[in-house]
Amino acid sequence: MGAAPILEMRNITKTFPGVKALSDVNLSVMPAEIHAVVGENGAGKSTLMKVLSGVYPSGTYDGAIFFEGKERHFRTIANSEDAGIIIIHQELALVPLLSIAENIFLGHETSRNGIINWYEAFSRTRELLSKVGLEEHPNTLIANIGTGKQQLVEIAKALNKKVKLLILDEPTSSLNEKDSNALLELLKGFKAQGISCILITHKLNEVMKVADRITVIRDGKTIDTMDVHTGAVNEDRIIKAMVGRELSERYPPRTPKIGETLLEVKNWSVYHPIHADRQVIKGVNLNVRAGEVVGIAGLMGSGRTEFAMSLFGRSYGKRVSGEVLLHNKPVDVSTIPKAQAAGLAYVTEDRKTFGLVLIDHIKHNISLANLPGVADHGVVNDIREIGVATKYRKDLGIRSSGIYQTTVNLSGGNQQKVVLSKWLFSEPEVLILDEPTRGIDVGAKYEIYGIINQLAAQGKAVIVVSSEMPELLGITDRIYVMNEGRFVAEMPAKEATQEKIMRAIMKSWGT
Amino acid sequence: MTDIAARAERPSIMRFVKANMRDYALLLSLLAIMVFFQITTGGILFTPLNMTNIILQNSYIVIMALGMLLVIIAGHIDLSVGFLSGFVGAIAGVLMVSMKFDTVTSIVVCILMGTLIGALQGWFVARFRIPAFIVTLAGMLIFRGLMIAMLSGRNLGPFPQTFQSISNGYVPDLLAFMAPPGLNLFALAAGALVTVLVLWSNLRARRLEEAHGMAEEPIQLFYARNALIAAAFLSFSWIMASHRGLPNVLITMFALVALFMFITTRTTFGRRVYAMGGNEKAAKLSGINTERITVMIFAIMGALAALAGLVYAARLNSAQPKAGQGLELDVIAACFIGGAAVTGGVGKVTGAVIGAFIMGVMNNGMGIMGVGIDWQQVIKGVVLMLAVFLDVYYKNNSR
Numbered sequence: 001m002g003a004a005p006i007l008e009m010r011n012i013t014k015t016f017p018g019v020k021a022l023s024d025v026n027l028s029v030m031p032a033e034i035h036a037v038v039g040e041n042g043a044g045k046s047t048l049m050k051v052l053s054g055v056y057p058s059g060t061y062d063g064a065i066f067f068e069g070k071e072r073h074f075r076t077i078a079n080s081e082d083a084g085i086i087i088i089h090q091e092l093a094l095v096p097l098l099s100i101a102e103n104i105f106l107g108h109e110t111s112r113n114g115i116i117n118w119y120e121a122f123s124r125t126r127e128l129l130s131k132v133g134l135e136e137h138p139n140t141l142i143a144n145i146g147t148g149k150q151q152l153v154e155i156a157k158a159l160n161k162k163v164k165l166l167i168l169d170e171p172t173s174s175l176n177e178k179d180s181n182a183l184l185e186l187l188k189g190f191k192a193q194g195i196s197c198i199l200i201t202h203k204l205n206e207v208m209k210v211a212d213r214i215t216v217i218r219d220g221k222t223i224d225t226m227d228v229h230t231g232a233v234n235e236d237r238i239i240k241a242m243v244g245r246e247l248s249e250r251y252p253p254r255t256p257k258i259g260e261t262l263l264e265v266k267n268w269s270v271y272h273p274i275h276a277d278r279q280v281i282k283g284v285n286l287n288v289r290a291g292e293v294v295g296i297a298g299l300m301g302s303g304r305t306e307f308a309m310s311l312f313g314r315s316y317g318k319r320v321s322g323e324v325l326l327h328n329k330p331v332d333v334s335t336i337p338k339a340q341a342a343g344l345a346y347v348t349e350d351r352k353t354f355g356l357v358l359i360d361h362i363k364h365n366i367s368l369a370n371l372p373g374v375a376d377h378g379v380v381n382d383i384r385e386i387g388v389a390t391k392y393r394k395d396l397g398i399r400s401s402g403i404y405q406t407t408v409n410l411s412g413g414n415q416q417k418v419v420l421s422k423w424l425f426s427e428p429e430v431l432i433l434d435e436p437t438r439g440i441d442v443g444a445k446y447e448i449y450g451i452i453n454q455l456a457a458q459g460k461a462v463i464v465v466s467s468e469m470p471e472l473l474g475i476t477d478r479i480y481v482m483n484e485g486r487f488v489a490e491m492p493a494k495e496a497t498q499e500k501i502m503r504a505i506m507k508s509w510g511t
Numbered sequence: 512m513t514d515i516a517a518r519a520e521r522p523s524i525m526r527f528v529k530a531n532m533r534d535y536a537l538l539l540s541l542l543a544i545m546v547f548f549q550i551t552t553g554g555i556l557f558t559p560l561n562m563t564n565i566i567l568q569n570s571y572i573v574i575m576a577l578g579m580l581l582v583i584i585a586g587h588i589d590l591s592v593g594f595l596s597g598f599v600g601a602i603a604g605v606l607m608v609s610m611k612f613d614t615v616t617s618i619v620v621c622i623l624m625g626t627l628i629g630a631l632q633g634w635f636v637a638r639f640r641i642p643a644f645i646v647t648l649a650g651m652l653i654f655r656g657l658m659i660a661m662l663s664g665r666n667l668g669p670f671p672q673t674f675q676s677i678s679n680g681y682v683p684d685l686l687a688f689m690a691p692p693g694l695n696l697f698a699l700a701a702g703a704l705v706t707v708l709v710l711w712s713n714l715r716a717r718r719l720e721e722a723h724g725m726a727e728e729p730i731q732l733f734y735a736r737n738a739l740i741a742a743a744f745l746s747f748s749w750i751m752a753s754h755r756g757l758p759n760v761l762i763t764m765f766a767l768v769a770l771f772m773f774i775t776t777r778t779t780f781g782r783r784v785y786a787m788g789g790n791e792k793a794a795k796l797s798g799i800n801t802e803r804i805t806v807m808i809f810a811i812m813g814a815l816a817a818l819a820g821l822v823y824a825a826r827l828n829s830a831q832p833k834a835g836q837g838l839e840l841d842v843i844a845a846c847f848i849g850g851a852a853v854t855g856g857v858g859k860v861t862g863a864v865i866g867a868f869i870m871g872v873m874n875n876g877m878g879i880m881g882v883g884i885d886w887q888q889v890i891k892g893v894v895l896m897l898a899v900f901l902d903v904y905y906k907n908n909s910r
Contacts, residue, residue: 315796340798354796357789359856368786369797371779378779386723404725422797 004069006031006196007085007165012051012063021047022061022220029165034187034197036211038204040242040441044220045200049167053087054080068164084164088154088171094142101125101138104157128156132186146301148179155186166190167198170439172206176300176467184210202441204235216241239442251474252446254453258477259290261328262461263430268322270310270485280306280317282485288430288461293452295472295493296465297501298482304465305349307482308432312346313339326429340369345428347419349435349465351412355419358408362400363389365407365418370426392421397447413444420451431455432463437471449475469498483508524729532905533850537865540898544869548876555879556872559754562747567678567826569871570760571596571819572838573864576845577771578812580863583846584775585808586788586855587636587643590839591650592812596820597835598654599625603821604667604830607674614673622817628654629813630806637805651839659832668829678826682757695756702748705765706741713737760822767815772860784808788855844891845870848898869894 005028014022022044029035039045050056052065054074065072067083074080077087094103101121110120125138134152142150151171158166168187172180180203187197187210201207207214208228216223216238224241226233239250263286270281281303288294298304309316311324313336324333326342333339339346348354356365366389367374374385389403396417400410407418416436423431433452437445452475456462466472472479472493479496481489481504489504528535549556556562575592582589599621606617628650635646669675682697690696717733720726728736751757775781786794787801795801819838824830847853848869849862870891877887 312796313798336796336798337800346796348796353790354792357786357793357856359789360785364782364786368782368794368799371782375779379777380779380782382777383719383723386725426798 003031005029005066006033006068007052008066009048009052010064010066012048012061012065014047014051014056014061020220022051025063025217025220025222027215027222028225029196029198030212031196032191032194033212034191034199034210036199036201036207036214037217038201038207038214038238038242039217040443043217043242043441045217046169047220048217049087049169049198049200052080053077053085053167081161084162085167086158086161086163086165087167088151088158088169090170092147092150092154094150094153096143097141099139099141100129100136100145100153100156103142103153104128104160106157108160124160125156128159131159132156133182146179148175148183151175151179151183152186163195165196165198167200169200170202171199172201172203178299180206202439204238207238208233208235214238218242242442250442250446250470252450252453254456254475256293256456256477257291257459259459261287262290262292262326263288264323264325264328265311266323266325268307268311268324269320270306270317271319273316273318276318280485281310283322284482284485284487286463286480286487288463290459290461291456292478293456293462293464293476295476295479296463296482297469297472297479299505300467302482302505303485304482305434306485308346308434308463308465311339312336312344312432315346340426340428343427343429344432345369345423345426345430346432347423347434347436349438351415351419355422356407356415359406361404361406362393362398362410362418363403366392366421366425369422373425373427388425389421392425396421396424396451411441411444413440413447416440416444416448417451420448424455428460430461430463432465434465435467436464437466437468445471469501472496472501473498481505524732527727527729527732533902534859534862536901536905537848537850537862541865541869541872544872544876548872548879552876552879556876557750559750561875561879562750563754563758565868565871565875566758566761566764568875569867570678570764571822572841572845572871573764573867574767574815574819574822575812575838575842576849576863576867577767577860578808578815579842579846580771580849580851580858580860581775581784581808582643582812583843583851583853584788584855584858585784585805586791587805587808588843589632589643589647589809589812590843591632591647591654592816592819592842593835593837593839594651594654594658595625595628595813595816595835596823596838597831597833598658598661599817599820600824600830600834601658601661601667601832603674603824604670605661607670608667608830614671617674618821621821622814625813625815625817625820626810627813629816630810632813633806633809636809637802643809658834662830662832664832666829666831668827670825670828674821675825675828676759677763678758678760678822679828680759681755682759682762684756693753695752695754698752698756699748701757702744702751705748706744709744710737710741713740763818763822768860768864775860780804780807785856788857790856841870842867844895848895850902866898 007029009025009027012022012025025044025048027037027048037045051061054076057075058073065074067085072083095106098106104125105121109116110124111117122138129136129138132152132155134149134156136145136149142153171183175183184206187199190197199207199211211228213225213227214233215225218241226237265284265286268281268284269279272278272280284307296304306316310320311333314320314334315336324331331342333342333344352358357368363385367385371380374381374388386403392398393400393403398414398417398421400414407415410418437448440448452462452464464472464476473496476493478490478492479501480487481501483505488508491500545556575596579589579592602624603617603621606612606620607614632646632650635641636643684690684695684697686696686700717726783794783799783804786797786799787804791801820835823834845866846858846863847866849859849864849866851858851863873891873894874887877890
């Protein structure tokens with residue numbers, strides 16, 4: 001390499017009481033480079049970025065940071081931002097009820113004597129939005145635009161601060177394929193303008209698409225830095241470095257034993273809870289057999305989650321109509337308790353908002369959906385509850401200090417296992433899993449797939465909603481493709497390919 | 512060998528105390544405040560007469576704090592309880608004094624009224640998702656107005672003897688025949704019995720914990736804590752016994768505290784309230800009928816506010832148009848001093864009760880010292896701020 005790196009982090013070591021989060025981590029980023037940092041959840045990626053951006057002030061860690069050739073001691077986020085290092089977090093830091101322009105200039109208002117010059121802010125916002133390719137009026141409220149566009153606003157905000165090194169933490173985790181691609185293209189555009197970029201992600205296909213170099217972090221150590229342009233880099237090599245072992249298969253093997261039809265949904269239709277005349281689900285039919293894993297594919301916004309939630313006790317939508325049959329008999333699933341009693345369970349796509357009581361511990365979270373199962377006449381039997389929690393912790397391999405660990409402190413994969421435990425303990429016949437592996441590292445994903453296989457082997461009907469098509473191809477028996485609130489195709493997983501699914505979606509637009 | 516064991520154990524006691532700092536700090540604060548006022552009032556605080564007074568003066572705060580704790584754990588607030596209790600007191604006055612209803616009927620009607628009013632407020636909160644702050648603020652204005660209207664701005668009394676005995680009566684000394692003069696032997700025996708029961712149930716819980724390998728509290732601390740509990744209960748019953756025995760209202764209060772401890776820690780209902788306050792959406796998706804639970808919580812709060820209103824009216828022996836004024840603030844303060852979280856999902860009955868007594872002892876102590884109402888308010892405000900500040904401070908530091 002000819003040029004000097006724009007950023008060098010040397011031998012960074014950061015200890016928390018009792019834990020060594022980072023030990024001797026090295027990271028160097030060249031000018032105009034897209035550098036991917038990958039690793040399992042809890043590997044230390046976020047800690048490293050917090051060290052870099054000054055969240056952990058200089059002096060609380062060992063090692064040195066060189067930026068543009070000079071050693072830096074960032075004490076606050078403002079310090080690192082002044083130097084041109086901007087970090088965009090997974091959870092976006094935008095104020096929903098302020099406009100795009102107000103958000104972009106929040107804290108950096110173009111003002112004279114404390115009076116904001118809105119005209120200037122406006123025209124600057126226009127410029128910035130065109131740079132990131134966002135066609136929205138600067139006065140539009142953040143609450144009224146989708147996550148993909150919000151991400152672009154964040155980036156525009158970063159550009160406004162004269163960014164030299166842009167750090168993106170899981171930028172595409174809540175974006176659909178189209179928005180993700182647009183974002184990645186944007187990063188390539190920045191690269192051409194000389195802006196460097198650190199991309200933290202779980203999605204290896206994205207890494208392969210845009211990254212120049214890849215640094216793998218595992219257990220707080222740098223494992224490897226690979227050059228995509230010279231070395232023989234492929235996803236398998238990255239995964240091997242990430243998990244420290246060869247994952248011979250990404251999906252555990254399974255021999256399906258498919259029985260009678262267990263669940264049948266007929267002519268299911270749902271209207272939007274606020275815009276009452278908008279039909280979100282338009283007369284959908286679905287069936288699942290015992291022991292079968294059925295996938296629902298589709299883009300973000302196609303109505304998958306809305307379908308699943310409306311099915312589960314009408315927890316979404318208005319004017320829900322249609323028929324649900326279990327074992328060929330009609331059942332009432334009009335409220336969540338009724339749906340539960342009928343044998344349905346819904347594992348949410350957003351475990352922090354809808355899945356867990358984060359301030360409470362594992363034991364209480366597991367029993368929550370089936371409290372009568374650990375109680376006699378409304379009085380909780382502590383001993384039985386402990387037994388249940390201990391069993392699921394062991395069976396599902398929840399890694400924690402015990403059943404009394406607060407769930408907020410668990411990694412994404414382990415949180416997901418707690419949510420799964422909760423629903424397994426409610427002893428459902430039909431499980432609807434909405435994005436069961438979102439934001440989870442490769443190792444934990446494999447374990448979750450294993451659990452899904454076990455459930456199917458026990459004769460349960462499993463519905464998996466997922467944005468990751470390879471996942472659906474890997475673990476399901478049959479795939480429904482959803483678009484604009486309809487199933488536009490249905491195919492056995494064996495015959496399905498990503499191209500077939502995409503083609504079905506593309507052909508169906510506007511029909 | 513023993514040396515090593517001792518050395519290994521000491522830090523674990525420290526660690527446990529540190530992890531449970533909040534609970535210990537609360538109890539120590541109450542003790543410190545009591546000792547402080549014992550000295551500054553020249554020893555009046557702990558006299559049997561005054562201790563009985565503290566119980567009587569605070570009973571309605573404690574009673575309402577139990578309901579308020581549930582409301583706060585669920586993530587809501589109830590501003591109406593002060594005037595609701597006053598309003599119910601006024602109803603009791605009209606029923607018993609003006610309309611000559613008998614005591615039992617009147618009490619039943621009053622408590623039903625409170626329950627219904629609470630349920631109605633809860634229904635607005637649950638069904639229409641109007642913030643409890645607004646609903647109960649409106650309720651506060653309404654009940655105050657109704658109370659004044661019912662009483663036409665005048666005091667209404669006196670109440671029948673049986674009704675007065677709710678607050679002013681004492682449990683008769685059933686063991687008087689063998690009691691030494693000046694001592695209520697029944698109070699002492701009851702105190703001893705309760706002490707034994709509490710120790711026995713603690714010991715049983717400890718056994719179960721040990722059998723399942725989940726005993727976290729170091730055994731020395733367990734013994735020390737229980738010895739302290741026993742000492743407090745026994746000396747308290749001694750003090751009570753050397754005055755007029757056990758006030759009826761103390762029995763009511765004690766039963767309610769025990770009931771609410773049971774509800775919050777052992778029942779599925781209690782668990783659902785905590786879950787709802789911790790994450791309402793997750794609770795709802797777990798099949799918990801959050802609307803029904805919200806209505807129930809406010810109904811319970813209403814019933815307790817009604818009971819507190821009756822106790823208050825019985826104590827003053829008249830329904831007064833200023834009854835209940837500002838009580839809601841003391842009740843809410845008691846919960847927050849006791850460690851409940853504004854965001855919901857966190858709080859303990861013991862905390863709220865200790866919080867109520869911290870407020871009560873301060874009111875009483877400052878009253879004896881002759882501190883004016885103005886400065887009493889200031890000092891209570893500072894104590895509330897300090898308690899919550901320490902809470903937040905410890906939480907941030909432990910992270």
